[in-house]
Amino acid sequence: MDYKEIISSSINKNAADLKALSDWVFAHPETSMLEKETSAYLAEFFKQRGFEVETNLCGLETAFKATKKNGNGRRVCLMQEYDALPGIGHACGHHLIAASCAGAALALGDALDAGLEGEVVLIGSPGEETGDGKPPLVDGGAYDNCDAAMSLHPYCNNIYKPQWISIGGMDFHFTGRAAHAGSSPSDGVNALDAIVLFYNAFSVLRQQLKDGSRIHGIILGGGTAANIIPDDCTIRLEFRSPDAKYYYDIVDKVCKCADAAAMATGCTVEYHEFEPTCCGVLHNDILAKEYAAQMAALGIQESGAEFLGSTDVGNVSVMTPTSHPLLQVTDLQCGLHTTEFLGEVQTQEAFDRMMVGSVAMCNTLLRVLEDADFAASLKEELEANKPM
Ligand SMILES: [Zn+2]
Known part of the structure; x- marks a missing residue:
């Protein structure tokens, strides 16, 4: 036939x-x-x-x-x-x-x-x-x-x-402790500081990524008032890579940067996908x-x-x-x-x-x-x- x-x-x-x-x-x-x-x-x-x-x-x-x-x-x-x-x-x-x-x-x-x-x-x-x-x-x-x-x-x-290419995105949510920024800052645990350290850490990483890979994002929340130590801050990132396997290496490295920033500032951090990963x-x-x-x-x-x-x-x-x-x-x-x-x-x-x-x-x-x-x-x- x-x-x-x-x-x-x-x-x-x-x-x-x-x-x-x-x-x-x-x-x-x-x-x-x-x-x-x-x-x-x-x-x-x-x-x-x-x-x-x-x-x-x-x-x-x-x-x-x-x-x-x-x-x-x-x-x-x-x-x-x-x-x-x-x-x-x-x-x-x-x-x-x-x-x-x-x-x-x-x-x-x-x-x-x-x-x-x-x-x-x-x-x-x-x-x-x-x-x-x-x-x-x-x-x-x-x-x-x-x-x-x-x-x-x-x-x-x-x-x-x-x-x-692979693309996906995650939210990184840092939690600290609020305090009066003028009278008792030492009582606070600053979640915005954690975001700043995290941002710097993955930005340093970007220089050594393989060609065509990307990390980009926005800060969704950086605190509520200038006179309160921020206790609740979130940053949203997207990742891209032409190499499906390397994509997961990037995500892993960025999560380690987040863990390190949390540890350095005394915050806790949680992260999860805000959109599905397309391999x-x-x-x-x-x-x-x-x-x-x-x-x-x-x-x-x-x-x-x-x-x-x-x-x-x-x-x-x-x-x-x-x-x-x-x-x-x-x-x-x-x-x-x-x-x-x-x-x-x-x-x-x-x-x-x-x-x-x-x-x-x-x-x-x-x-x-x-x-x-x-x-x-x-x-x-x-x-x-x-x-x-
Ligand atoms: Zn189409």
Whole structure:
């Protein structure tokens, strides 16, 4: 059976439905974790097309799962996204991610109907822009036991291993003891002093960070009145690193700086994440090379410009062999989240290019379903490179 033929004719056959889906999502922009209409629309789309659908996935109201299975083969995952940006709508092009993942799910579903063994799992994940969607879905087991996961992000170049870097943030809360700053300062324990020492400590550290890593933040609270020794002060920091493993080294070093500042001033310190950590995407090299070969077979080459961003796809990539390439939907060179990009993502050409990418993505995942040695090699590579 020529499953590649089934895949490409499926994408062609469903093109009008998929364009309608893309247009609908674009016309109903909903921001992170508030994608009620969109997730309901997409869940219904798969229900009507013979997929088993689970809504309210892992307790997330706007997350869902659509699956189709034949026999006992391997399982591949499509990471569908559909959230928009506040004020600027689908300027990150997630309506195209929704359409290309939907097209891929239908096409692989048709291959399963034609006798291919395996399972296709589409995870509809909300809140990519805030990083609130995939971390709890990963923790809840939504991506467990998948042999590979993929999705394509629209962009102005074809880049197969874009640098999606780790990002996360923590609040450091120092507690001291209040006292009158004029009459009895020696009775106080100064939490603002702890913050000053902490700020200086991690600032010194910044000079020796590896290239591309960042620590930045703001003081959220530095006391209540100038004549009271501050007893309750908080600083909020974000961390970034292109190296998923090194990211955790940075967090560890900064926490030690906080502990040291607390000890030096006699304060206590507590720290916790104020936003989920989005791991840098650990691209599976073997999977990326297969996608490159499948794109080349369709006449498309990598156009190779630099890219740096963050995405919660990283959290999937550290547990499942993952590829998350950028797909060129326009020749206009512009950044994501801009009005220029917004003007480029709703054309017929952008949609058509996305569908070609979707065929290449399906053919890549087809190899995972058909070729046991290939699938095993993806897992071996992941085990060798896991950051934690
Ligand atoms: Zn995006």
